Each structure stands twice: as C-alpha cells, then as structure tokens.
Amino acid sequence: MTGVSLRLNILASYASQIYLIVISIAILPIYMKYMGAEAYGLVGFFAMLQGLFALLDFGLTPTISRQTAQYNAGAVAALEFRQLFRSLSIIFAFIASVGGGLLFYFNTYIAEHWLKIENLTIADVLFCLQIMAICVALRWMTGLYRGVISGFEHIVWLSTINILIATLRFPGVLLYMYYGGFTVKSFFAFQLIVALFEFFLLAAKAYKLLPKLDNKKEIGWSLQPVKPLLGFALTIAFTSSIWVLLTQLDKFVLSGILALSEYGYFTLAVLVAGGVLQIGAPISAAIMPRMARLQGEQNYEELKIIYIGATEFVAVIVVTAGIVLAMLAKPVLYVWTGDVLLAEKTAPILQLYALGNAVLALGAFPYYLQYAKGNLRLHFIGNLVTAIVLIPAIIWAAKNYGAIGAGWVWLSIQLAYLIFWVSFVHKIIEPHINLQWFKAFLPSVCSVSLLCSVVMYCVSFSQQRGVALLQIVLVSLISLMVAALSSKQVRSKVQSKLFEKFYEFK
Numbered sequence: 001m002t003g004v005s006l007r008l009n010i011l012a013s014y015a016s017q018i019y020l021i022v023i024s025i026a027i028l029p030i031y032m033k034y035m036g037a038e039a040y041g042l043v044g045f046f047a048m049l050q051g052l053f054a055l056l057d058f059g060l061t062p063t064i065s066r067q068t069a070q071y072n073a074g075a076v077a078a079l080e081f082r083q084l085f086r087s088l089s090i091i092f093a094f095i096a097s098v099g100g101g102l103l104f105y106f107n108t109y110i111a112e113h114w115l116k117i118e119n120l121t122i123a124d125v126l127f128c129l130q131i132m133a134i135c136v137a138l139r140w141m142t143g144l145y146r147g148v149i150s151g152f153e154h155i156v157w158l159s160t161i162n163i164l165i166a167t168l169r170f171p172g173v174l175l176y177m178y179y180g181g182f183t184v185k186s187f188f189a190f191q192l193i194v195a196l197f198e199f200f201l202l203a204a205k206a207y208k209l210l211p212k213l214d215n216k217k218e219i220g221w222s223l224q225p226v227k228p229l230l231g232f233a234l235t236i237a238f239t240s241s242i243w244v245l246l247t248q249l250d251k252f253v254l255s256g257i258l259a260l261s262e263y264g265y266f267t268l269a270v271l272v273a274g275g276v277l278q279i280g281a282p283i284s285a286a287i288m289p290r291m292a293r294l295q296g297e298q299n300y301e302e303l304k305i306i307y308i309g310a311t312e313f314v315a316v317i318v319v320t321a322g323i324v325l326a327m328l329a330k331p332v333l334y335v336w337t338g339d340v341l342l343a344e345k346t347a348p349i350l351q352l353y354a355l356g357n358a359v360l361a362l363g364a365f366p367y368y369l370q371y372a373k374g375n376l377r378l379h380f381i382g383n384l385v386t387a388i389v390l391i392p393a394i395i396w397a398a399k400n401y402g403a404i405g406a407g408w409v410w411l412s413i414q415l416a417y418l419i420f421w422v423s424f425v426h427k428i429i430e431p432h433i434n435l436q437w438f439k440a441f442l443p444s445v446c447s448v449s450l451l452c453s454v455v456m457y458c459v460s461f462s463q464q465r466g467v468a469l470l471q472i473v474l475v476s477l478i479s480l481m482v483a484a485l486s487s488k489q490v491r492s493k494v495q496s497k498l499f500e501k502f503y504e505f506k
Contacts, residue, residue: 008155008156009153009155009156009286012155012156012159012160012282013155013158013159013281013282013283013285013286015159015163016158016159016160016162016163016166016282017159017162017278017279017281017282018279019163019166020162020163020166020278021275021278021279023166023167023170023171024166024170024271025271025272025275025336027170027171027174028040028268028271028336029336029337029338030174031043032264032268032337034177034182035182035183035184035187036119036261037261037262037264037265038117038118038119038120038259038260038261038264039120039183039184039187039264040264040267040268041259041260041261041262041263041264041267042115042120042125042128042184042260043184043187043264043267044251044255044263044264044266044267044270044271045115045132045255045260045263046128046132046135046136046188046191047267047271048248048251048252048255049103049132049136050135050136050139050140051247051248051251061143061144061146061147063088063147064084064085064088064144064147064148064151065147065148065150065151065288065289065292066151066288066289066292066371066374067081067084067151068081068147068148068150068151068152068289069151069153069288069289069290069292069293069296070292070293070296071151071211072151072152072153072289072293078211078212078213079213081210081211082210082211082213085148085210088144089144092141092143092144093141095140096137096138096140096141097137099136099137099140100133100134100136100137101133103129103132103133103136103137104130104133104134107126107129107130107133108126110129111125111126111129114255114256115255115256115260116256116257116258116259116260116263117260118259118260118261120184120260124183124184124185127185127188128184128185128187128188131188131189131191131192132188134192134195135188135191135192135195138195138196138198138199139195139198139199141199142198142199142202142203144206145202145203145205145206146158146202148206148209148210149202149205149206149209150285150289151289152209153289153290154205154209155285155286157205159282161198161201161202161205165194165197165198168194168197169191169194172190172194173187173190173191173194176190177190245387245391249390249391249394249395250394250398250403250406250407250410251266251267251270253394253395253398253399253406254266254398254402254403254406257398257399257402258402258403265342265345265346266346266349266403268337268342268346269333269346269349269350269353269403270349270353272325272332272333272336272350272354273325273350273353273354273356273357274353274357275321275325276318276321276322276325276354276357276358276361277318277357277360277361279317279318279321280314280317280318280361280364283310283313283314283318284364284368287306287307287310287368288368288371288372290306291303291306291307291368291369291371291372292371292372294306294372295372295373295374303372304430304433307365307368307369307433307437308433308436308437308440309440309489310365310368311362311365311437311440311441312440312441312444312487312488312489313489314361314362314365314441315362315440315441315444315445315483315487316444316480316483316484316486316487317480317483318358318361319358319361319362319441319444319445319448319483320444320448320479320480320483321358322354322355322357322358322359322361323354323355323358323445323448323449323452323479324448324452324475324476324479325350325354326350326351326352326354326355326358327351327452327453327455327456328452328456328461328472328475329346329347329348329350329351329354330343330344330347330461331343331461331468331471331472332350332472333346333347333350334465334468335465335468335469335472338465348404348407349403349404349407351407352404352407352408352410352411353407353410353411355411356407356410356411356414359411359414359415359418360414362418362422362441363414363417363418363421363422365422365437366378366379366422366425366426366429367379369429369430370425370429373429375429378424378425378428378429379425382417382421382425385421386413386417386421389413390409390410390413393409393413394406394409394410397409422434423438439488440488443486443487443488444482444483444484444486444487446486447482447483447486448479448482448483448486451478451479451482452475452479455475459471459475
C-alpha cells in the first residue's frame with residue numbers, strides 16, 4: 001500500500017475515534033439526568049468489566065493481526081493462515097463461553113457483596129449483571145475479527161462500522177429508552193441487541209476477507225498451528241494482562257470501596273480522561289500492521305521513519321489534548337455538566353488521569369517497535385517490574401486516599417517508565433534512536449505546557465457556560481497550533497509550501 005493509503009487509514013481511524021469520544025462524553029450528562037448517578041455507576045462497572053475481560057486474551061488478538069499483516073507481505077502461506085485463524089477461533093469461542101459463564105454465575109455475589117447499592121433493587125442489578133456477562137463475552141469475541149480486519153488494513157471500513165456501533169450504543173439507546181422507559185434495565189437490554197449486531201457484522205466481514213483455498217486443501221481442526229506462535233502470543237498475553245491491570249485495577253478496587261453513586265461520578269472523570277488514550281488508539285491501530293509488514297519486507301529505514309513520525313504526530317494531537325484537559329479540568333467539567341460542585345470535586349481526579357494517560361500514550365511506543373520485530377522480551381520485563389511496583393501501590397493508595405491517591409500513583413509510575421525504561425529499551429533494540437525519539441515530542445510538550453500555565457494564570461473563565469465553552473475551544477485551538485508549529489515535520493511542510501509559493505511568485 002502507498003503512503004496515501006496509510007494516511008487515509010489514520011484519518012479514518014481518527015474520525016471514528018473522535019466521533020466516539022465526542023458522542024460518548026456529550027451524552028453522559030443526559031444519562032445522569034434521566035438514569036441517576038447510581039445507575040450510571042452500574043454502567044461504569046460494565047465498562048470496567050469489559051476492560052478486565054481482556055485479561056483472557058492471552059495475546060491472541062495481536063497475534064492474529066500480526067500474522068494477517070505477515071500474510072499480506074507474503075511471509076505466511078494462505079493455508080497456514082487459514083489454519084491459524086480456525087485454531088484461534090476455537091480458542092476464542094472456548095474462552096468467551098467460560099469467561100462469560102463465570103461472570104453470569106457470580107452475579108449474585110457481585111450484587112450482594114461487592115457493589116455498594118443504595119436505591120437500585122437487587123433484582124434489577126442482577127438482570128443487568130447477567131446482560132453484562134453476555135455482552136462482555138460477545139464484544140471480547142469480536143477482537144478476533146477486528147484483528148483480521150485491521151491486519152488486512154481495511155481500517156476505513158472498520159472505522160465506519162465503529163461510528164455506526166457508537167451511534168447505536170449512545171444516542172440510539174436514548175431513543176430506545178424513550179419508548180421503553182429510562183431505566184437501567186432498558187439501557188442494558190438495548191446494549192445486548194447492539195452487541196449481537198456488532199458480533200455478526202464483524203464476523204461476516206472477517207470471513208469474507210479470509211483467503212480462499214483450493215478444495216483439495218484441508219484446514220482441519222487442530223490447534224497445532226498456534227504452537228509456533230505461543231512464545232510471541234504468551235509474551236503479549238502477559239504484557240497485555242499487565243496493561244489491563246494497570247489501567248483497570250484502580251477502577252476495580254474503587255468499585256468495591258465507593259458507593260455506587262460516588263463511583264458513577266468517579267467514572268465520569270475517568271471516562272473523560274480516557275478520551276486522551278482513545279485519541280491515540282487509531283495511530284497504533286494503523287501503524288502496527290504496517291510496521292509488522294515492513295519488518296517482514298526487511299524495509300527497516302521506512303519502519304524507523306514511520307516510528308518517529310507517528311511519535312511526533314501523537315505528541316501534537318494526543319499529548320496536547322492531555323495537557324489542555326488537565327489544565328482546564330474544572331471549566332471543562334462545569335461546561336459539560338453545569339454542576340459547579342461536581343466540577344470542583346472531580347477536577348483533581350481528572351487532572352491526574354489526563355496527564356497520566358498522555359504520558360502513557362508516549363510510553364507505549366517502544367511496544368509497537370518490539371511488536372513489529374517479533375521480540376517482546378524487554379516489554380515483558382518492563383511490564384513485570386511496573387506491575388510489581390504499581391499494583392500494590394495503587395491498592396494501598398486507593399484504599400487510603402481514594403481516587404486522588406490512585407491518580408497520583410498512576411501519574412508517577414508512568415513518568416518514571418517513560419524517562420528511564422523507554423530509554424533503556426531504545427538503547428538495546430535500536431541504538432542511536434533514543435535522542436531522536438525524545439526530540440520528536442519534547443518541543444511540543446514543553447511549548448503547550450508553558451502556554452497552558454500562562455493561560456491558567458492570566459485568564460479567568462466565565463461562569464456562563466456558553467462563554468466558557470468558547471474560551472476552552474479557543475485555548476485548545478491555540479494549543480494545537482503551538483504544538484503543530486513546534487513539530488519538525490509540520491515546520492518542514494510549512495517551509496516547503498512557502499518556498500513553493502515564493503518560487504511561483506518569482
């Protein structure tokens with residue numbers, strides 16, 4: 001594929017991701033108004049469960065995505081690829097059944113002993129937990145199909161479907177509840193319908209993309225094709241599990257400590273901060289299969305160019321969003337909800353998680369490089385050490401200091417990982433790239449941080465929500481412009497265009 005198609009894939013991914021972020025965040029105050037904070041706490045628990053269910057992935061989704069990219073590069077035969085897909089389908093179906101079944105079985109314990117229910121009835125909570133178990137299994141199962149679709153680099157199609165599903169899940173459910181009642185049971189019943197639709201749609205697309213075989217070739221039902229990839233897959237499995245624990249553990253611990261209504265407010269802050277990571281997700285979805293293919297083609301120079309360029313792009317877009325959101329946390333929450341007390345209570349949590357997620361978006365890059373090279377040993381070690389430090393620290397901080405304590409631990413560990421471990425990984429696997437990599441994002445990070453500090457010191461945000469919104473938009477646009485102009489790539493393109501105009505004028 002050409003560079004144009006890669007840019008198109010990234011743009012399509014960003015379009016769907018931005019749409020998802022905007023629509024999910026914009027709709028939350030409506031949920032809170034009609035369903036109540038406690039019911040929304042149950043929705044937040046559902047989101048956390050979906051994250052924790054990724055522990056059962058065992059590295060299978062990234063493995064099928066990478067092998068699909070390798071098949072595209074001609075490094076894997078069609079029959080071998082089909083055999084691998086069937087083997088993984090068996091494993092995915094088994095794990096989905098067992099995992100969903102366990103969630104279904106323990107729903108009574110969760111409702112009566114874990115969640116701190118105040119006004120919702122046990123019967124309603126049990127119904128919702130049962131629906132959650134089915135939805136979580138279905139959505140996790142779609143990971144196999146998403147891996148195949150992204151591996152074939154059909155990102156535009158996948159982005160379009162993501163927009164459709166997001167429209168159904170968020171504003172679509174409001175229309176359903178308008179007729180079925182604004183109850184938590186109606187909400188989850190509709191989520192089940194959407195999960196089934198998404199599952200069948202992605203499955204149909206994935207099977208359509210699979211290479212066709214000669215009738216004489218037998219795919220078989222053996223798990224043998226998975227064995228050569230077990231080392232790679234299990235390494236991803238461990239590191240993915242650590243990732244899940246790092247990103248979901250605080251939410252899991254706090255779900256058993258806070259009252260469900262308070263957990264609902266905490267979920268609001270975490271969801272808004274999570275938008276920072278969601279903005280960065282499309283770039284990884286687009287570059288990982290491309291980098292894996294370049295590695296298969298032994299085109300190392302272009303792989304390096306994409307790696308540095310993507311880092312710079314994420315710094316301009318993702319890190320800038322994290323810094324601006326952290327600095328403007330209180331006015332953003334006030335404009336969004338119209339609740340001054342909620343904004344003051346939630347802003348400190350949002351600040352810490354927004355900054356932590358921005359740092360995490362950068363710290364994830366060495367994983368993409370190791371993934372492309374097919375050797376995740378250092379990623380394994382780094383995540384193991386991080387887990388040993390972070391997991392007990394978050395549990396202790398969450399129990400003693402609540403969400404604020406968990407947020408400070410999260411931010412501190414991410415900064416330490418970025419500064420020390422990432423540099424070490426670069427030195428080992430790609431000598432001489434570390435300084436170039438840090439130069440790709442430090443100028444924009446420093447310039448935006450300085451700008452936002454000056455804004456917070458000099459600007460007083462209006463108490464009128466409409467005016468405050470305009471102020472936030474203006475600061476965000478200026479910050480984005482400053483970040484872009486701090487980017488070497490952007491400056492080079494601007495200078496190139498200016499020279500072209502100059503010579504045309506002459």
